[in-house]
Amino acid sequence: xxxxxxxxxxSIAGIDPSGGxxxxxxxxxxxxLGAYGCGVVxxxxxxxxxxVTAIHGVPxxxxxxxxxTLFADVRIDAAKIGMLGTAPIAQAVAExxxxxxxxxxxxxxxxxxxxxxxxxDELLTREATAMLIEAILPLATVITPNLPEAGVLLRERAPxxxxxxxxxxxxxxxxxxxxxxxxxxxxxxxxxGDPVDLLHDGDRLIELPAPRIETRxxxxxxxxxxxxxxxxxxxxxxxxxxxxxxxxxxxxxxIRRAGELSVGGxxxxxxxxxxxxxx
Numbered sequence: 001x002x003x004x005x006x007x008x009x010x011s012i013a014g015i016d017p018s019g020g021x022x023x024x025x026x027x028x029x030x031x032x033l034g035a036y037g038c039g040v041v042x043x044x045x046x047x048x049x050x051x052v053t054a055i056h057g058v059p060x061x062x063x064x065x066x067x068x069t070l071f072a073d074v075r076i077d078a079a080k081i082g083m084l085g086t087a088p089i090a091q092a093v094a095e096x097x098x099x100x101x102x103x104x105x106x107x108x109x110x111x112x113x114x115x116x117x118x119x120x121d122e123l124l125t126r127e128a129t130a131m132l133i134e135a136i137l138p139l140a141t142v143i144t145p146n147l148p149e150a151g152v153l154l155r156e157r158a159p160x161x162x163x164x165x166x167x168x169x170x171x172x173x174x175x176x177x178x179x180x181x182x183x184x185x186x187x188x189x190x191x192x193g194d195p196v197d198l199l200h201d202g203d204r205l206i207e208l209p210a211p212r213i214e215t216r217x218x219x220x221x222x223x224x225x226x227x228x229x230x231x232x233x234x235x236x237x238x239x240x241x242x243x244x245x246x247x248x249x250x251x252x253x254x255i256r257r258a259g260e261l262s263v264g265g266x267x268x269x270x271x272x273x274x275x276x277x278x279x
Contacts, residue, residue, distance in 0.1 A: 007234035009035040013082030014043035020269030021220030026227035028272035035231035040066040043085040049264030057085045060092035067096030078108040080230040087131040094135035108233040111140040112226035113149045142183045144226045147190040169200040183240045217258030217268035225251050
């Protein structure tokens with residue numbers, strides 16, 4: 001029996017020049033976890049580990065052309081959707097993933113609703129949030145909001161307790177189609193103490209605890225986790241809980257080892273290649 005092909009994973013996201021978040025970080029996560037990475041650029045930022053100083057959206061028609069051209073040639077097994085920035089870009093991505101050239105549309109789509117940078121800068125307009133809910137979330141196998149993002153998607157304040165997280169996970173799951181296995185991963189890192197994430201498919205509610213690592217090197221953790229899940233899903237035959245568990249274990253060590261890097265003076269990036277780079 002021949003071995004399964006190396007999966008091709010696609011990131012549709014913005015560019016962070018510091019390499020800690022966005023599409024560049026996604027490609028590192030794909031590579032570290034055994035997937036070949038492709039990328040469609042949805043937005044450009046002027047950004048470092050301290051702040052986002054400018055955002056420049058890619059013309060929606062060009063975003064769509066990137067998708068159409070890629071799908072016409074390359075098999076895509078999983079996609080991660082990150083920062084989209086504006087409503088027209090979000091619509092172009094939704095149409096590209098559902099268009100005639102996407103007949104081999106990725107079997108697995110992970111949506112990270114990127115809305116606010118680690119520095120506190122807003123990355124998604126209100127109109128884009130509405131389009132994200134209307135056109136992007138229905139495509140998702142998994143969505144991965146943190147607590148502030150969960151609040152924005154539900155048009156309420158962010159959950160402040162584990163019980164409120166549970167209610168948010170249940171309500172967020174109702175934003176997804178009820179046509180099979182769709183999952184919500186609500187990330188609890190904003191609560192005090194050791195973080196607990198909640199994974200919910202409308203039936204099962206799985207608690208996923210992890211140790212809190214005291215470090216300033218947390219730039220791009222959300223981007224990296226969602227990309228890791230996308231890379232792993234084709235390799236675990238679509239088993240979402242298993243992909244999430246493996247991704248979280250890998251990311252925990254990437255955060256733990258981040259101090260080996262020396263990138264900027266703000267929120268530094270995680271160490272995507274901690275398993276490969278030996279000191």
